[in-house]
Amino acid sequence: MKKFLASLLLSACALSGLAQAGMVDDVVQRGTLRVGMDPTYMPFEMTNKRGEIIGFEVDLLKAMAKAMGVKLELVSTGYDGIIPALLTDKFDMIGSGMTLTQERNLRVNFSEPFIVVGQTLLIRQELEGKIKSYKDLNDAQYRITSKVGTTGEMVAKKLIGKAQYHGYDNEQEALMDVVNGKADAFIYDAPYNVVALIKAGAGKLAYLDEPFTYEPLAFGLKKGDYDSLNWINNFLRQIKQDGSYDRIHDKWFKKNDWLKEME
CATH class of the missing domain: 3.40.190.10 (Periplasmic binding protein-like II)
Incomplete structure (x- = not known):
């Protein structure tokens, strides 16, 4: 019995040591x-x-x-x-x-x-005033983009599911679709969109800066x-x-x- 208890104690110590390693x-x-x-x-x-x-x-x-x-x-x-x-x-x-x-x-x-942070929208300049929130984009006539695998994609499909969606492997490709007029809106985190507006906006994009996610x-x-x-x-x-x-x-x-x- 003593040998059995000692064996259990040693096993417990070994497991304890493994648990602490991380x-x-x-x-x-x-x-x-x-x-x-x-x-x-x-x-x-x-x-x-x-x-x-x-x-x-x-x-x-x-x-x-x-x-x-x-x-x-x-x-x-x-x-x-x-x-x-x-x-x-x-x-x-x-x-x-x-x-x-x-x-x-x-x-x-x-x-x-x-x-x-929170998700925000960059939209085509021509849509400024017509599109006032993500809800206005929830229509099959609009095409929205984001980066695949991100919460931007998740939110687009969940909250703007009626719109046409196209995902890209990187943010730049998705954004340029809107800049070039091939898509209507780009959905992404606010900090990225603030910088993207400065770098790529050039009068082609409007920024809806009110985050609508947590x-x-x-x-x-x-x-x-x-x-x-x-x-x-x-x-x-x-x-x-x-x-x-x-x-x-x-x-x-x-x-x-x-x-x-x-x-």
């Missing part, structure tokens, strides 16, 4: 934090004219890696396949402007949100890794209290110097 422990031991991201979402993650991935979320991740004492490695991944890539160990976590949705939460765990963006991890979630959530609380978050946020959302790097 993404953060692996990252610290490896010396590199690998983050999956689709670098096409201005101003969160994007590729500048020198081929470097820059942006608001990138800077948050750099601060996170520094706090861990490791290097940051960004793994470019198509957005529609980014969750399967996480689940098959292509990288350690998702940091790609991902909205925390209940559907996605069934497959991955999420940190606390690091920012909240979109908390968060980091995605494999399910069950609660120790790593605890570390990331505490990191986010710390930088929001010590001023680091505000400095990073203002650099990308209250200034536009970075736009010169995208020309």
Whole structure:
């Protein structure tokens, strides 16, 4: 009986040790934090004219890696396949402007949100005044676009289901359909649309800037890794209290110097 109890105790200790091992422990031991991201979402993650991935979320991740004492490695991944890539160990976590949705939460765990945004619309200039909200687009005569695999696509199909929908692999293609008059509206997160209006609008687009969805963006991890979630959530609380978050946020959302790097 004593031998049996001792065996159970050793097994419990072993299981306890396995339970405590997680993404953060692996990252610290490896010396590199690998983050999956689709670098096409201005101003969160994007590729500048020198081929470097820059942006608001990138800077948050750099601060996170520094706090861990490791290097940051960004793994470019198509957005529609980014969750399967996480689940098959292509990288350690998702940091790609991902909205925390209940559907996605069934497959991955999420940190606390690091920012909240909402879906807005860029429409053809000619429709300004006629189209006053997403509800006005819910008609078969209109053609709307967005990036596939995003909440923009989900919302388009759910709230504007009567309109013709066409999804694209990246935001730029979807947006240019509206700029070139081939589509009537582009649906996407407000921060991206603000920048897109400046860069591509040029009198061809009108911006309906009232968000009509609630979109908390968060980091995605494999399910069950609660120790790593605890570390990331505490990191986010710390930088929001010590001023680091505000400095990073203002650099990308209250200034536009970075736009010169995208020309």
